[in-house]
Amino acid sequence: MDTALADRLAAVDERIRDAARAAHRDVDDITRIVVTKFHPAALVAELHALGVRDVGENRQQELTAKRAELAGIPDLTWHFIGQAQTNKARAVRAAADAVHSVDRARIADALDAADGTAPLDVLLQVNLTDDTGRGGVAPGGVEQVAVHVAGLPSLRLRGVMAVAPLDEEPARAFVRLRECADAVRTVVPEARWISAGMTGDFPEAIAMGATHLRIGSAITGPRPARD
Numbered sequence: 001m002d003t004a005l006a007d008r009l010a011a012v013d014e015r016i017r018d019a020a021r022a023a024h025r026d027v028d029d030i031t032r033i034v035v036t037k038f039h040p041a042a043l044v045a046e047l048h049a050l051g052v053r054d055v056g057e058n059r060q061q062e063l064t065a066k067r068a069e070l071a072g073i074p075d076l077t078w079h080f081i082g083q084a085q086t087n088k089a090r091a092v093r094a095a096a097d098a099v100h101s102v103d104r105a106r107i108a109d110a111l112d113a114a115d116g117t118a119p120l121d122v123l124l125q126v127n128l129t130d131d132t133g134r135g136g137v138a139p140g141g142v143e144q145v146a147v148h149v150a151g152l153p154s155l156r157l158r159g160v161m162a163v164a165p166l167d168e169e170p171a172r173a174f175v176r177l178r179e180c181a182d183a184v185r186t187v188v189p190e191a192r193w194i195s196a197g198m199t200g201d202f203p204e205a206i207a208m209g210a211t212h213l214r215i216g217s218a219i220t221g222p223r224p225a226r227d
């Protein structure tokens, strides 16, 4: 067993508990997703042995391959957090338990059309930057996309997801995400998930009310170079 990995996981979990306490929140309302992109399936297996049950991947092929390799570990929840392409919707749906990156009606339609045996949990990705080329629905368009997704029978709209911009205080940007979360809840009242907070900003995300943290390098160590 990799003791460094166990130590980093424990240190992050302690910081999560501290931030939850400071925000007067119950830590049980916060799901810590470990982002394992670019790392081998063996690392996911080690994390599972350390008690991790939620993992995140941002590329469909990598997600599909790792899930297949770890099919013997049934109690892992796989979160897809990357850009979703409509022609990969069937593969994403087959491999993911939740998709955090729905950012347009077309991808929602494709995920809905790809047959699933169980409803698929989805979140609307919100673009918190001024760059319209970035992934995510502009905050002003969130409610409209939420109405669309809410009408798709096999998708369960759970809430919102975002990455904080690099050039802004995360806490400030997260205020806008919180407003988007409220807008979604006017459409689907039980859509309470707020997926936010990475290695550099998860305490701020917890203060804002994040329910799902996506933490990579603080736990896994640096990512291997992508080939």
Ligand SMILES: *Cc1c(COP(=O)(O)O)cnc(C)c1O
Binding pocket: 035, 037, 058, 081, 082, 163, 198, 199, 200, 214, 215, 216, 217, 218
């Ligand atoms: C890689 C990634 C993360 C994790 O990033 P770290 O900074 O390593 O914690 C979180 N969210 C998304 C969408 C990512 O692509």
